[in-house]
Amino acid sequence: MSKYSYRVRIRGKYATAISKLALDLGYTIVQASDVIINRFNINVNNSAPDVTIKDSERVPGALTIMGKCGAVNDVVTNLLRVVEEEALVWRSVVPLHRVVMGIVNVVDSNYFVDVGNGVKAILKAPGGAYNDGDVIPVVISRTRVYPGDELVAVPGVRVDTEYVSIVPGSGTVLFSRHIKDYEVRQALLKVGLKYVGRLSGYSIKWRSSAQFLNESEAVKEIERAINMLNEVELASKSSAPHTVLQDGECITEVMLNGRAKLLLDNVRNNVMPTIIGHHTYKTLRRNTALLDLVEALLGHCNDRAGFSAEFMRQLMSRRYRVGIVHVKPNGEVIRLGNADVLKPDPNDIVLMRRLRGGGHLDGLGLPKEEGDMAISCSAIGNEYLIHVYVDHAWRPKGIYININTPIEFTGGNILYIDLAVDVIKRWDSNEARVIDYDEYVSYVSMGVIPNRLRVRVEKLVGDLLASAHRLGEECLNKARELAE
Known part of the structure; x- marks a missing residue:
């Protein structure tokens, strides 16, 4: 329970889940939409807010929390407790308009x-x-x-x-x-x-x-x-x-990862039927009519997990191409382009991107030549994404394993937050190695990457160093079979 009953204005795709958390924590919701007023049966209160919570305008799926500094700090502390540290957090160095x-x-x-x-x-x-x-x-x-x-x-x-x-x-x-x-x-x-x-x-x-x-x-x-x-x-x-x-x-940006969104899905489900993956599906979409229809049907179904899994399978099975949205810990959003879907299985995703010649393959230092391809393998919820670089004849050049927050599927894009540190291996090299570890450590030291994520990342780095070549071979072999 919050020590203070701050007035909170809530907007955006997380409004129902955050409103539920805010009420449970003892905050007062002000300037609520008609939907939230009816959904929670609360009184109209158009007082000015101490803090506003809304969708970030900069990072897909992130929250912006802004207002009086004491209120912002209180809200962020309580919100992060609910999402179990499954978020990267950036705070304004100096309050705006100070x-x-x-x-x-x-x-x-x-x-x-x-x-x-x-x-x-x-x-x-x-x-x-x-x-x-x-x-x-x-x-x-x-x-x-x-x-x-x-x-x-x-x-x-x-x-x-x-x-x-x-x-x-x-x-x-x-x-x-x-x-x-x-x-x-x-x-x-x-x-x-x-x-x-x-x-x-x-x-x-x-x-x-x-x-x-x-x-x-x-x-x-x-x-x-x-x-x-x-x-x-x-x-x-x-x-x-x-x-x-x-x-x-004060302004705080909270970058929610896939697990945090699932936790908020469950909070929202305590208010109304909510499919597992609701907030991920809404991350990059404006038109949510299909989601609204599916959740109306969910209300008549006793198997939420099975229903949600089938919805994801059906969405993914109809995709021939997907985008890859790579969000860096510093808030930079990189769209890696569209990939052909070789295998649209949530538990076994195989993608292929054709690369333009010129420059070098990231991390590997090898020339990027016309006809080169990137074969990518992962699964929904995985905390790493395997890229195998091959030439026009499918001869492998190297392996790049991106370590990230759990892979999400938004309905048209693969989405994750990159955690800076990666494992790479040239195909003809005997050993894999870690790159960008110093950058990762800098985010940890700043408190941006929380302890829960840090523990998982550091274990994962060790596992991937030992298995990089095997994972790369498995990914490449699957892609070759699917492409034949």
Whole structure:
């Protein structure tokens, strides 16, 4: 049970499962959809949320959890307890929209700013002339969640309430993209225009929760925000370096693996009939009419496991080509292209991809020539994917075994999260070897790869080193037989 009854807004494909968990943990669900209100028989509550949980816009199947830092940390802790550490987690280095007294650092005419705890951001200061060591208030305009993200700050201050933001700008009234109702926008515009002229160098932006305010509430909210702005501006004139003037919003990305999704399938099944694989099937799909129909039938079936397995077999048996979606631990999504399906069996998948010439085969250092093919073998739920590289005459060149989270089948794609470390072997070599182990260790040391996954990975590495050639031969022989 959560220590605090935070207000949680939940959106996306996991809404039913996460809502069930949230209610069980003692959270209050706000701004719920009509479906969730009816499904859980809860009261309408359009209060502003402390935290929002939604589908990630960056990584297929991941969750974005954002809001007040204490609420985000509480929700993430409790959610991960439920999914038994079957997730990779990235947290924002600095809360978004934090206002902090930063120390300017000038390097070769480029501006940076030290925002505390040894963290430096790029300082976007067009036309600004700052000296090295200047202490100025800055706003974190772009935070770093995944390693490749830029951390960016801009000079000045801003304030954010649950309903309205006052931001540096040219004196306009702006709206969250989630405020779509014309009459609501007009009413908020009317209120905003009464005040924006008094704010030299600032704009007013209505946040999504403002759509539930009446006019008098909107007026009170803007007046509260203006008072906050005056306090922050005053504090910025005398505060010490690294003083936080506004905390901002923490952002956490939770990359759920196949096992985590199955756990959430089971949570959802406690609310309504849910096929095993529900959340995987919805990962890359917008049209879920077939899934809705199948789950309506599931309600009249006593064998959920058998029904689910047959549904997967039927889906897979109708595929002649599938995509391979390779998600790296750092959030990068790589689509390896489409593969011919030689064997569409969930327990024995055999795929073939034709490679373009040029460059080298990953990890093996061998030339990639026109006519080369990649033969891939695995099974749904496997934590590794075998690739055997062959030339145009099916002569083997080498083996590359990708270590990953359990293989998922979304209905049109093979999906997994790569765990960085791999086992490779040239066909003519006597020994297999491990590559990218340092990268894997870096993710472990950062706490991104949880202990439960670490234990499985390190055992798997040892097993695969001993069996790489045998697994490669078995994969190649199956493919040859199927292709004849």
